[in-house]
Amino acid sequence: MTGAGGSGPTETRRTPRDTADPERTRRTAGSDRKRRSTDPDQTSRTVDRARRAARRAAEADAHLANQETDVHRPVSGRPAPDQPLRARWDPIDEPGRPRADRAKDRKKQSAVGRFVTTYGWRAYAIPVLVVLTIVMIVLTVQSHQDGGSDRVVDSDPDAVRNTNVRDQTTAIGAPPKSVPLEQLPAGVLPAGGPFTEKGAAGYHVVPGTTTRVGTGGQEYTYTVEVENGLASGDFGGDPTFAKLIDTTLANPKSWIGDGTVSFRRIDNGEPDFRVTLTSPDTTRQLCGYEIKLETSCYYPPESRVTLNEARWVRGATSYQGDDLGYRQYLINHEIGHAIGFEAHEPCKMNGSMAPIMMQQTFGTANSEIMALDPDMKANRDYVCNPNPWPFPER
Structure with a gap:
């Protein structure tokens, strides 16, 4: 501040009231106390603060007491907010609840x-x-x-084959003795087309040859022949008959299937066997007529595989109208005799495919074919399904 004379600033000094005037300070303090004591709102707030302070002190004392006894087991049963949680040994245990003695109640186990x-x-x-x-x-x-396999010959065919079968002097495959017809109901010839009951004398060779079929080391040659005097319209004619013989033997399901034998058709010279369609009368002369049913056979003295025209035309009851299947069976079965399989076989497993050397012309049930051969070892209750092939799974 500038002085009146304008010669420079003049310093003004302020003295604190309490130091400059003690008496004034005392009066001011007393006035303040009197003012606070007479203010009701101020008094209420003071009381509230005092109560809260006292409550906090009490809580602190209680908390300290809990820590001194068990910091993890507060009175409330839960840890204090500032303590970590801890799992109980028994989750279902509750304070004050007595625990059952499990060992006492547990029964001794066997x-x-x-x-x-x-x-x-x-x-x-x-x-x-x-x-x-x-x-x-x-x-x-x-x-x-039970011989539980659909395979109908042994793994080694030579073990059951008679390779010298041509030396036999009687028919192979023909029924050996008379059997009452009522024991062979399935052997009765079905109704069907016409056939020649009796042919003329002699046979003729159906022209035609084939290359070798099969890989077997033992080759069989054959001719296809038809008895003279048969009506070609009844059986389909010579070429049709010969073709079915050829295609059947060339099928892998036939005898070439296991690689033991092979076949080749010729139409001149001396064959190993002659596949011949014959009348029922001629068939009976070669195969016998012990049972009064139409049958076929292999006749070794003439190397003749004799196929009865009556069966060729009408088939067999067991094949239920499957004429082609039965003709294939007839070819394979009788040629089986010609290559050495002399014996007939029973049904080896119930419900399986019949062995090719089973006499399926008379049925596929053991109870029927065992009437022809009572000494056959087989289960009489077994019944097979018709099967025209030696190796049906090839």
Whole structure:
């Protein structure tokens, strides 16, 4: 501040009231206390603060007491907010609730009970697996005993073949003795087309040749022949007859299927066998007529595979109208005799395909064909399905 004389600033000094005037300070303080004591709102706030302070002090004392006894087990049953959570040993345990003595109530387990407790579901699975294993073993043994396979010849055909069959002097495959017809109901000739009951004397060779079929080392040559005097319209004619012979023998399901034999057709010279369509009368002369049913056979003295025209035209009851299937069976069965399979076979497994050397002309049930051969070892209850092939699965 500039002085009146304008010579420069003049310093003004301020003295604190409490130091400059003690008496004034005392009066001011007393006036303030009097003003606070007479203010009701101020008094209420002071009381509230005092109460809160007292409550906090009490809570702190209680908290300290809990920490001194068990910091993890507060009175409330839950940890304090500033303490970590802790899992109980017994989740269902509650303070103050008595626990049951489980060991006292537990019954003593048996050996089986301990086994089940230890292995759980495996204790039930193991016995089941044992039973299934035993069942499979039994079924396997029975299958082998029954010859449980659709294969109709042994793995080694030479083991059951007579390679010198041409030296035989009587018909092979013909019924050996008389059997009452009522025992062979399936052997009755079905109704059907006409055929020649009796032909003329002699046979004629159907012209034609084939290349070798099959890979077998033993080759058989054959001719196709038809008895003179047969009406070609009844059986389809010579070429049709010859063609079915050729195609049947060339089929892998036929005798060439296992690689043992092979075939080749010729129309001159001396064949190993002659596939011949004959009248019923001639068939009876060659094959016999012990049972009064139409049949076919292999006649070794003439190397003649004799196919009865009556069967060729009408088939057999067991084939239920499948004339082609029956003709293929007739070819394979009788040529089977010609290449050395002399014996007939039964149905080896119930419901399976019949062996080619089973006498399917008279039925596919063992109870029927065993009337022709009572000494045959087979289950009389077995019934097979018709099958025209030696190797049906090829």
